[in-house]
Amino acid sequence: MFFAHSQEPDNIVWLKANQNQIAEAKACSSRIKTVDLTRALSRVPMHDPETKVVVEEKIQCDQNLGRDLVQRTLKRLEAKGKIFTRRVPNPRKGRSFTGWAKTPEPETEEVT
Numbered sequence: 001m002f003f004a005h006s007q008e009p010d011n012i013v014w015l016k017a018n019q020n021q022i023a024e025a026k027a028c029s030s031r032i033k034t035v036d037l038t039r040a041l042s043r044v045p046m047h048d049p050e051t052k053v054v055v056e057e058k059i060q061c062d063q064n065l066g067r068d069l070v071q072r073t074l075k076r077l078e079a080k081g082k083i084f085t086r087r088v089p090n091p092r093k094g095r096s097f098t099g100w101a102k103t104p105e106p107e108t109e110e111v112t
Helices: 019-029 039-042 052-063 067-079
Strands: 003-005 014-016 086-088 097-100
Touching: 019 067, 039 052, 052 067, 052 097
Parallel strands: none
Antiparallel strands: 003 014, 086 097
């Protein structure tokens, strides 16, 4: 049996909880977080890759998740072939960054 606080102001009474209140209480008590893969995938750009850090932060903020869970999810999506690791050019001198995109790296012809 579940109980809830009275919703009347200045009335401190325990009442029998209704189905909605029970569902809310059970949802809050669950510490296991799950990732909505469709929403996560929607945060990955289609063609122009964004750095991995930026994509991870977008998913973290969107779904209120931890960094490790988001990184594991993105690696799973990559293993399934739904997203790809791509190079992101460095605007300064130095090596390029790595990023995520839904399309693979375009093939370039070697100049000899």
